């Protein structure tokens with residue numbers, strides 16, 4: 263189930279839900295080529311992990327994967343960090359220096375939180391993404407590199423395009439293959455396998471002897487909305503491991519807000535969902551409750567089996 267590829271860097275990646283399995287299968291195919299990929303998804307869903315997958319599941323794994331966290335580097339610096347510079351290009355440029363794009367030759371450059379790039383850098387990036395050529399700052403020689411560009415954003419980049427803060431042409435170029443990592447609450451089949459993987463890791467670190475979750479613990483984990491997605495789940499399991507000195511993780515080891523299930527589908531989220539999102543999620547929830555039995559699910563939802571089938575198709579619910 264987890265061993266989708268034998269690459270050690272990708273060991274421990276969990277994909278139990280159909281959505282995640284399909285995503286990783288697609289990523290494995292994309293890993294063979296050089297098409298730019300834009301990864302979108304809420305914070306903590308696994309965008310970094312997917313970028314690693316794109317790099318390590320293909321022939322680029324033998325070359326560098328260089329990550330550029332766009333918001334944390336001041337834009338004046340970012341340009342020389344990316345493209346490098348020749349001696350004398352600016353006051354502090356005593357020695358020529360290769361930029362990250364050059365250093366990543368043969369491999370991957372990963373632009374995290376790409377929506378934060380300044381307009382100037384977006385224009386420069388567009389050119390490299392289009393024809394893989396650039397010049398160092400202050401340089402005249404055009405450098406050609408073989409790199410794959412992966413970009414990630416936890417906001418909807420299309421909205422940034424509509425708002426005029428992100429170049430449409432760059433968006434189209436980066437999003438030839440847009441990958442969206444669904445929030446954890448939309449792929450509940452992943453919750454327990456992830457929790458078990460994180461628990462096993464803690465057991466290996468000897469934080470806890472625990473090997474399993476008590477029934478109430480698993481129920482609470484499965485029922486919670488996980489606004490912080492996989493990252494939040496990981497922290498919760500690490501904390502629970504510290505509290506557990508026996509074989510089984512009791513529900514008391516979970517933070518109280520996870521046990522007190524919110525009464526509404528929209529509680530504990532950073533954004534109010536649309537009616538469609540609620541509908542999709544509720545259909546998923548009901549199907550889960552009845553173990554996928556169409557007739558029972560349709561009866562609970564108060565619609566015909568045909569209507570249920572239509573909605574599942576429309577929302578891509580398996």
Ligand SMILES: Nc1ncnc2c1ncn2[C@@H]1O[C@H](COP(=O)(O)OP(=O)(O)OP(=O)(O)O)[C@@H](O)[C@H]1O
Pocket residue numbers: 274275276277303304305306307308309310311312416456492493496
């Ligand atoms: N499918 C998975 N299997 C195993 N671990 C996962 C999986 N998805 C995410 N994780 C783990 O969850 C944590 C958060 O994932 P990651 O850093 O990739 O999220 P992100 O989407 O890049 O978050 P951010 O938006 O904050 O940058 C990491 O520790 C990562 O290893």
Ligand SMILES: [Mg+2]
Pocket residue numbers: 309310374
């Ligand atoms: Mg990330």
